[in-house]
Amino acid sequence: MEALSSALDFSDFPRLDMIIAGVLGGLLVIFPATPHSAFAMATMIQFLMFSLYGMGWNTIGGYGGQVDLGKAQYVGIGAFTTAVLMVRWDVPFWVSMPIGVCFAVIWSFIIGYPLFRLKGHYFAIATIATSLVLKDIFEVWDFVGAACGIEISPIKYNPPDFLHLIFKEDIYYYYVILGFFFLGILYVNWFRKSRLGFQLRSIKDNEEVAKSLGINVHWAKIKTYAIATSFVSVVGSFHACYIKNIEPEDTMSLDISILIALMAMLGGAGSLWGPIIGAGVLIPLKSYLKEWLGARAGLIGIDLIVYGAIIMLVSAVEPRGIWGIVEKVRRRKRN
Amino acid sequence: MDILVSSLFAGLLIGMVLAMVALGLTIIFGVMEIVNFAHGEFLMVGMYTGLLTAQATGMEPLLTLPVAAAAGFLLGIICYFGFVKFVIRGPMVAQLLGTFGLMIFLRNLALLFFGAEDRAIHQGILVGKSFNIGMGVIAPATKLAAAALSVIAFWAVWLVINRTKIGKALTATSLNPQGARYMGISTERMNALAWGIGGGTVTIAGALLVNFWSVNPFMGLLFTMIAFAIVALGGFGSVSGAFFAGLAVGVITEIPGIWDFLTYIFNFGWMADVPMTSLKYMWVYLAYFVIMIVRPRGLFGWKR
Amino acid sequence: MGYCGEGAPEKAKLMALLEVHNLTKYFGGLKANEDISFSIKKEELVGLIGPNGAGKTTLFNCIAGLYPVSSGKIIFSGHDITALKDYEVARLGLARTFQVYVASGDMTVVENIMVGCFMRTRSRSQAKTRAEQIMKDFKLHDLSDYILSELPVASQKQVAIAAAVGTDPKMLLLDEVAAGLNPSEIEDIMATIQHIHYNMEITVMLIEHVMELVMKISDRVIVLDSGQKIADGNPETIARDPNVVKAYLGERYVHEHAGELT
Numbered sequence: 001m002e003a004l005s006s007a008l009d010f011s012d013f014p015r016l017d018m019i020i021a022g023v024l025g026g027l028l029v030i031f032p033a034t035p036h037s038a039f040a041m042a043t044m045i046q047f048l049m050f051s052l053y054g055m056g057w058n059t060i061g062g063y064g065g066q067v068d069l070g071k072a073q074y075v076g077i078g079a080f081t082t083a084v085l086m087v088r089w090d091v092p093f094w095v096s097m098p099i100g101v102c103f104a105v106i107w108s109f110i111i112g113y114p115l116f117r118l119k120g121h122y123f124a125i126a127t128i129a130t131s132l133v134l135k136d137i138f139e140v141w142d143f144v145g146a147a148c149g150i151e152i153s154p155i156k157y158n159p160p161d162f163l164h165l166i167f168k169e170d171i172y173y174y175y176v177i178l179g180f181f182f183l184g185i186l187y188v189n190w191f192r193k194s195r196l197g198f199q200l201r202s203i204k205d206n207e208e209v210a211k212s213l214g215i216n217v218h219w220a221k222i223k224t225y226a227i228a229t230s231f232v233s234v235v236g237s238f239h240a241c242y243i244k245n246i247e248p249e250d251t252m253s254l255d256i257s258i259l260i261a262l263m264a265m266l267g268g269a270g271s272l273w274g275p276i277i278g279a280g281v282l283i284p285l286k287s288y289l290k291e292w293l294g295a296r297a298g299l300i301g302i303d304l305i306v307y308g309a310i311i312m313l314v315s316a317v318e319p320r321g322i323w324g325i326v327e328k329v330r331r332r333k334r335n
Numbered sequence: 336m337d338i339l340v341s342s343l344f345a346g347l348l349i350g351m352v353l354a355m356v357a358l359g360l361t362i363i364f365g366v367m368e369i370v371n372f373a374h375g376e377f378l379m380v381g382m383y384t385g386l387l388t389a390q391a392t393g394m395e396p397l398l399t400l401p402v403a404a405a406a407g408f409l410l411g412i413i414c415y416f417g418f419v420k421f422v423i424r425g426p427m428v429a430q431l432l433g434t435f436g437l438m439i440f441l442r443n444l445a446l447l448f449f450g451a452e453d454r455a456i457h458q459g460i461l462v463g464k465s466f467n468i469g470m471g472v473i474a475p476a477t478k479l480a481a482a483a484l485s486v487i488a489f490w491a492v493w494l495v496i497n498r499t500k501i502g503k504a505l506t507a508t509s510l511n512p513q514g515a516r517y518m519g520i521s522t523e524r525m526n527a528l529a530w531g532i533g534g535g536t537v538t539i540a541g542a543l544l545v546n547f548w549s550v551n552p553f554m555g556l557l558f559t560m561i562a563f564a565i566v567a568l569g570g571f572g573s574v575s576g577a578f579f580a581g582l583a584v585g586v587i588t589e590i591p592g593i594w595d596f597l598t599y600i601f602n603f604g605w606m607a608d609v610p611m612t613s614l615k616y617m618w619v620y621l622a623y624f625v626i627m628i629v630r631p632r633g634l635f636g637w638k639r
Numbered sequence: 640m641g642y643c644g645e646g647a648p649e650k651a652k653l654m655a656l657l658e659v660h661n662l663t664k665y666f667g668g669l670k671a672n673e674d675i676s677f678s679i680k681k682e683e684l685v686g687l688i689g690p691n692g693a694g695k696t697t698l699f700n701c702i703a704g705l706y707p708v709s710s711g712k713i714i715f716s717g718h719d720i721t722a723l724k725d726y727e728v729a730r731l732g733l734a735r736t737f738q739v740y741v742a743s744g745d746m747t748v749v750e751n752i753m754v755g756c757f758m759r760t761r762s763r764s765q766a767k768t769r770a771e772q773i774m775k776d777f778k779l780h781d782l783s784d785y786i787l788s789e790l791p792v793a794s795q796k797q798v799a800i801a802a803a804v805g806t807d808p809k810m811l812l813l814d815e816v817a818a819g820l821n822p823s824e825i826e827d828i829m830a831t832i833q834h835i836h837y838n839m840e841i842t843v844m845l846i847e848h849v850m851e852l853v854m855k856i857s858d859r860v861i862v863l864d865s866g867q868k869i870a871d872g873n874p875e876t877i878a879r880d881p882n883v884v885k886a887y888l889g890e891r892y893v894h895e896h897a898g899e900l901t
Contacts (some may be wrong), residue, residue, distance in 0.1 A: 122567070125567070136620075301446035304443040326839050
């Protein structure tokens with residue numbers, strides 16, 4: 001299958017990159033065996049989750065250039081689908097997760113069709129609007145627990161339960177999400193070299209030229225949006241089983257949407273490694289800022305002040321993100 | 336019937352103040368095409384300014400407007416020169432996220448300084464008084480005064496934009512920055528001015544709002560989204576559009592009242608169960624979405 | 640309406656690939672194209688000239704589906720394409736380039752051409768193979784991995800043409816490809832166009848202001864002025880047509896040089 005070999009083919013990256021990636025990948029695999037605190041483990045799981053969120057966002061936001069600030073609603077769709085199905089009907093994760101993806105894709109087609117008639121700022125604000133609308137609906141919808149959300153009590157199941165993804169120790173969660181993480185990388189690697197990926201990049205470059213080359217721009221955007229939302233929904237489902245206590249305010253808030261977009265932008269939107277680098281910097285930063293500065297001597301909020309300042313700094317100084325800097329340096333060396 | 340009329344009236348009143356909130360956003364967008372996600376935070380700053388000035392000096396709250404305006408103007412200018420002017424050079428994702436960073440920054444700065452509790456003004460000559468307009472409508476004096484002052488302020492800004500030289504320069508830059516530069520109008524100065532006026536007007540709205548709406552550091556986002564809806568509905572860049580759209584959105588926020596009225600009329604049991612009050616802002620977001628799809632130019636906008 | 644597709648091979652070659660019937664395009668009150676009709680046979684190379692503002696690019700945009708026409712009909716390869724959108728027209732085999740476009744992204748030369756090739760195949764390897772073949776033909780192979788926006792304008796134009804050719808079109812509309820090029824670059828572009836036309840057997844229609852280029856390579860020239868078609872014939876006839884001279888140089892010139900013109 002050409003798609004599979006394309007996904008596994010990283011040959012267009014410089015040797016150095018692949019060696020570093022291999023080493024880091026190896027480190028990720030053996031991480032749980034090294035001495036670490038529970039906090040570090042939790043941070044690593046967050047890192048992997050947000051890398052995936054970022055990678056999903058990156059397909060439409062980075063390669064496609066359509067800045068989507070409403071991804072949180074799909075976290076909610078994934079999370080609540082899994083949670084509701086599990087709590088009410090004992091549906092295993094491996095069944096509810098794909099169902100969540102179906103809902104996410106359906107919803108993305110429904111709102112995607114009108115949404116992609118907009119461009120630029122208007123598009124971005126509209127994505128926020130739709131996300132907030134869905135969040136508000138979930139907050140009053142009793143079926144999904146309204147504002148209180150849903151709680152999955154682990155006592156019902158016998159951990160380690162691989163079917164329902166209920167574990168006592170984080171290490172199991174770590175390896176599950178790590179598996180998804182590697183799969184995600186392969187998928188994005190396939191995507192960026194696929195016909196759709198090329199179409200998206202051409203659209204980002206110049207929409208009229210893309211159309212003159214036979215690309216149905218509207219449809220290409222919608223398809224990619226569906227891919228992005230699927231990524232997010234999968235991780236959302238995982239999130240439900242991991243955190244076991246989800247409410248609309250936490251899972252579907254605008255802050256989550258911003259954070260997802262931020263991963264990709266900080267690391268370098270439009271590149272394979274960008275979101276991972278972004279998550280790798282931002283998640284530990286956020287976690288440790290909160291630990292050290294969080295509630296020091298009643299100074300609530302300092303960690304977020306720093307966080308906000310960092311966002312401002314990056315957008316003003318190097319909006320192409322860390323990977324953008326790397327590529328700039330490389331290009332200069334070549335010329 | 337009384338419910339309907341008083342809901343509509345209340346909607347119009349609040350709408351006038353909301354229009355004032357949105358005015359700054361539409362001016363900034365008109366001149367620079369940047370969306371300020373921290374707009375609600377500016378409002379919040381205006382509210383705190385009004386509150387604290389009144390409490391510190393014992394002044395009549397409605398007289399704190401000039402102080403709030405000055406603070407907002409300064410805040411806008413500082414934000415422009417300190418940050419915004421660098422961010423507009425970059426791609427859109429950077430601009431959007433940049434002003435988000437500003438939002439988080441200001442929000443938590445406020446949290447740090449003012450704490451998380453709600454605060455409101457409880458002084459002033461108008462507190463506790465209300466007027467009976469007839470038809471069963473009882474309007475609190477503070478809201479009436481706020482709406483009236485809002486209209487006056489709106490009119491003042493409109494005069495500045497359309498009748499003064501500097502206002503015309505601003506309009507010139509928003510229509511055609513390059514052309515305006517050939518006429519000797521510095522885009523940089525106009526950008527800064529737009530942020531100054533944008534900041535100043537929204538803080539005035541804040542100082543008005545705090546008379547009947549309590550302030551806390553987290554309220555910014557809601558008003559930012561409301562302001563977006565108003566600006567989109569009225570047309571990005573249109574001052575008069577912002578006014579009428581503000582009224583419309585104000586009425587939309589009174590949907591719970593209108594829904595009650597309709598429930599009473601139609602008497603369907605299920606209607607009473609719909610939690611309209613919790614959903615009232617959802618209608619604002621939906622309105623934004625629908626308007627953008629159906630008529631992207633808004634009611635009066637000249638910019639797409 | 641339409642035409643039958645049978646006939647001897649020679650007759651097939653003579654049949655019209657593109658027919659434009661009474662095309663009119665208004666922008667509000669402004670008549671940009673007025674009642675324009677012409678037909679282009681397979682493997683003709685037709686030039687479209689006229690003073691600035693004559694409506695040439697508008698005509699292209701109408702044919703290519705970027706603008707909806709106000710009235711008239713366009714038939715391409717037997718299909719009525721009047722109402723089709725731009726990407727649908729491209730998929731039928733009518734490709735075009737643009738007069739000006741800003742290459743903003745980070746796509747390399749080969750990637751740009753592959754986008755065009757992807758219109759005909761889903762397979763990446765096939766698209767790449769075809770793109771590499773085109774690069775060889777267009778002598779762009781050395782620039783394969785350079786980012787488009789970093790290249791000089793002349794190369795960018797070559798790549799744009801190459802990408803359009805990647806879609807395997809039957810006909811190509813070129814909009815002022817020679818604009819802003821120095822004489823040696825014009826030579827290169829001319830060679831490219833001739834390669835497309837003769838070796839790849841693609842019908843070409845080009846808008847051009849660089850007269851040496853147009854007159855030299857065109858089989859036929861159509862002239863527009865103020866939205867109307869004022870002449871249609873071979874280059875020599877056109878060059879001496881008083882209407883054409885009048886459009887470019889004014890009425891006085893025509894009177895002063897009446898003796899030289901037919």
